[in-house]
Amino acid sequence: MKVAAEQLAQHLEGGLRPLYVVSGDEPLGVTEAVDAIRVAARQRGYSEREVYNVERGFNWQRLRASSQSLSLFSSLRLVEVNIPSGKPGVDGSKALQEYAGDLPPDTVTLITLPRIEKRDQGAWFKVLEDTGAMVQIWPVETEKLPAWIGRRLAAQQQQADSEALEFIANQVEGNLLAAHQEIRKLGLLYPPGRLSLEHIRDAVLNVSRFDAFQLGDAMLAGDAPRTARVLEGLKAEGVEPVALLGVIIWLLRAALKVKTAQSQGMDLTAAFGQAKIWGDRQNLMRQALGRLSLKRLQAALLKMAEIDKINKGLAQGESWLELSRLCLGLARAQPARSKSLAP
Numbered sequence: 001m002k003v004a005a006e007q008l009a010q011h012l013e014g015g016l017r018p019l020y021v022v023s024g025d026e027p028l029g030v031t032e033a034v035d036a037i038r039v040a041a042r043q044r045g046y047s048e049r050e051v052y053n054v055e056r057g058f059n060w061q062r063l064r065a066s067s068q069s070l071s072l073f074s075s076l077r078l079v080e081v082n083i084p085s086g087k088p089g090v091d092g093s094k095a096l097q098e099y100a101g102d103l104p105p106d107t108v109t110l111i112t113l114p115r116i117e118k119r120d121q122g123a124w125f126k127v128l129e130d131t132g133a134m135v136q137i138w139p140v141e142t143e144k145l146p147a148w149i150g151r152r153l154a155a156q157q158q159q160a161d162s163e164a165l166e167f168i169a170n171q172v173e174g175n176l177l178a179a180h181q182e183i184r185k186l187g188l189l190y191p192p193g194r195l196s197l198e199h200i201r202d203a204v205l206n207v208s209r210f211d212a213f214q215l216g217d218a219m220l221a222g223d224a225p226r227t228a229r230v231l232e233g234l235k236a237e238g239v240e241p242v243a244l245l246g247v248i249i250w251l252l253r254a255a256l257k258v259k260t261a262q263s264q265g266m267d268l269t270a271a272f273g274q275a276k277i278w279g280d281r282q283n284l285m286r287q288a289l290g291r292l293s294l295k296r297l298q299a300a301l302l303k304m305a306e307i308d309k310i311n312k313g314l315a316q317g318e319s320w321l322e323l324s325r326l327c328l329g330l331a332r333a334q335p336a337r338s339k340s341l342a343p
Helices: 005-013 025-044 061-068 090-101 123-129 142-155 162-172 174-188 196-206 214-222 223-236 243-265 266-275 280-291 294-311 319-332
Strands: 021-023 048-053 077-082 107-113 132-136
Touching: 005 025, 005 132, 021 025, 021 123, 025 077, 025 107, 025 132, 025 174, 048 061, 048 162, 061 090, 090 123, 142 162, 142 174, 162 174, 162 196, 174 196, 214 223, 214 280, 214 319, 223 319, 243 266, 243 280, 243 294, 243 319, 266 280, 294 319
Parallel strands: 021 107, 021 132, 048 077, 077 107
Antiparallel strands: none
16 A cells, blocks of 8 residues: 655545555655654553664574564554665565564554665565555655645644745755754744744854765765765855865775775675765765776875965965865766777
């Protein structure tokens, strides 16, 4: 059974199903859906909560044992199974199918997954989809973001014209979490009613739009135009390069560590774990590793050391210029072309 995210609240008012699956890569939407299910369960007396985070080496016998055990503290419980990778493996696939085939009584089970592409939807996913309520969270398309913002404002009894909604959408650059924060802020700053563009400009622009991680992520993704925009935004906001160096150096060191481990034959997943690279940043790092050679990463770290000396007055130069050149150079870097063999 599929439940649209927009219809989840109405669905929950009609009662709870024993199994829910929330799947998607949009953090705000996933968080809101999961929270809504938790609140509905708590309101109906599901006061005991068990949480299983499926990471590498997870013992699926724990879930099997949970399905066969009775609640220790109350008659109703909520069991949460978080699978960040979206890949339960052979044992996990079997365990999930067995669990869904014989759901424990007096229990609501909530399984959280990233977005699972059609080609990766194995038998286990089909069983979950057929047995439970499947809530798939999709990103809001750029052209639909102003309308999405308008609905969120209406929910807190505020309205704005199309120009103002477009302004907010442009400022948050498609980031729903950022849009959510701006909307909440408008609710705190202004009373219910119509908001003028001036009100919104004052509220939205009175906050830093960019940070060092946004710069690093754009650089890793090879998105040179966005890297340039973030650099310009940070400079315009008066951010000093010294505030950015720590994050950029950390990302470059992690990339170098993974690249070195990879060149020595280490499995990429294990290398990510060793370098403490988790979640969505793994995908960005994969893109960067495909473009940046070991030699280039080493040279970038040496350059960062030079920029640090400039900041400390130990070397000549303009730190913003050097940092911009480095970040844009890394963003624009392309994989080295392999030389063809002469016939």
